Amino acid sequence: MKKIEPISDPISIKQSLSTFKQGDIDLERWKLLTMGQYSHNSLLSFQNDWQTFLAYCKEVNVSPLPAAVTAVRRFIEHSAKTRKASSIKRYVITISLLHRVHSLPDPTRHREVRFTLNRLYSEKADDAAQANAFHLSHLNALQRQLGNSDRLKDIRDLLIWTLCFEGMLKRSELAALSFHSAIKEQEVYLLVVDDQRIELSPEASELIDRWLLVSGIIDGPLLRRINKHQQLGDAPMDHSSIYRVFRRAATELGMDGTLTFSGQSPRVGASVDLSESGKSIKEIQQQGRWKSPAMPAQYVGNKQAKDEAMDKFKRKIDKD
Incomplete structure (x- = not known):
C-alpha cells in the first residue's frame, strides 16, 4: 500500500x-x-x-x-x-x-x-476453478488422432502432451527441458527433472526419437516454438505457447468450449488416474515432486488429507 x-x-x-x-x-x-x-x-x-x-x-x-x-x-x-x-x-x-x-x-x-x-x-x-483434468483417455485419443502425422507441429504437440502427463511436469519444468534432459537407456528414455529420473513409456520414447529426427535438434532446448510456416525456432517454449498447445488439445478432441485444458491439466489428470489405480497420496506426491501432499490430495478430492497436510505445513511455518 x-x-x-x-x-x-x-x-x-x-x-x-x-x-x-x-x-x-x-x-x-x-x-x-x-x-x-x-x-x-x-x-x-x-x-x-x-x-x-x-x-x-x-x-x-x-x-x-x-x-x-x-x-x-x-x-x-x-x-x-x-x-x-x-x-x-x-x-x-x-x-x-x-x-x-x-x-x-x-x-x-x-x-x-x-x-x-x-x-x-x-x-x-x-x-476456485481448478484446471480441467487431462486424463490418460484424452492422451490416448490424441495419439490415435495424430500419431501417424508427419507434421512437425503435430509431433511436437503430441510429445508435449505425453511428457507432461507421464512426467507430471509443471510448465516451467517442460520449458526447461534440454536435449540432454532425455537420456536413452536400451529401448526407452529417462527424463531428468530436478535430479529425478522419470522412466518414460515405449510410446513416449518413440515420440522423442521421431521428434529429434524431424527437428534435427542435437543441443539446446528440447521443445521449441514453431512459426506458421512450420519453421522451428531456437527459443524454448514459453508459458503462453504451452497454453496454446493445451488449448489445441481440447479443440482436437472436439471439446473446445466444454473443457479448458492448461499446462496444469496433466498434473491434475495424472493425479486422479494414479489415485484410481490404487496409488496413495504420498506416492502421487513423490511422483509429481510436490513438497507437500496438499495439492495432489486436493486434485483427487481428498479434502481430509489436504487439510491435514496444510495444518502440518502451517505448524512448521510457525516453528520456523
Whole structure:
C-alpha cells in the first residue's frame, strides 16, 4: 500500500470523519485524501468499496469510522457469502486506509480479523476453478488422432502432451527441458527433472526419437516454438505457447468450449488416474515432486488429507 500521510490537524480530522461517515464522497475528495497517488480506477474502487461497507454498518447499526474489530470481522464473513476473495481484499484495504489517514487504530490489523481473512482465503482457494483434468483417455485419443502425422507441429504437440502427463511436469519444468534432459537407456528414455529420473513409456520414447529426427535438434532446448510456416525456432517454449498447445488439445478432441485444458491439466489428470489405480497420496506426491501432499490430495478430492497436510505445513511455518 502506498504511503499516505495521516491528517494531523484535529479540526480537519473531525470534519473529514463526519464527511466519510455520511458517504457519497466524490472522486475529487478521494484524490485529495490519498494525495493524488492513485489512478482514477483505483479511486473508483475506493469509493465503491467504502459505500459497500457503509451500507453494511448502517444495516447492522454500528460505527464505520472508527470501526470495531468485531464489526469488520462480521462484515468480512457477511461479504464472503456472495463476494470473491479479491473483492474482500479490496474492502479491507479501503477500511484500513481510511482509519490510518484519520489517525485511528486500524481494526484490519487485529489478529481476529487477520485470522478470519486467512481462513477465508483458504476456503476461497478451494472453491476456485481448478484446471480441467487431462486424463490418460484424452492422451490416448490424441495419439490415435495424430500419431501417424508427419507434421512437425503435430509431433511436437503430441510429445508435449505425453511428457507432461507421464512426467507430471509443471510448465516451467517442460520449458526447461534440454536435449540432454532425455537420456536413452536400451529401448526407452529417462527424463531428468530436478535430479529425478522419470522412466518414460515405449510410446513416449518413440515420440522423442521421431521428434529429434524431424527437428534435427542435437543441443539446446528440447521443445521449441514453431512459426506458421512450420519453421522451428531456437527459443524454448514459453508459458503462453504451452497454453496454446493445451488449448489445441481440447479443440482436437472436439471439446473446445466444454473443457479448458492448461499446462496444469496433466498434473491434475495424472493425479486422479494414479489415485484410481490404487496409488496413495504420498506416492502421487513423490511422483509429481510436490513438497507437500496438499495439492495432489486436493486434485483427487481428498479434502481430509489436504487439510491435514496444510495444518502440518502451517505448524512448521510457525516453528520456523
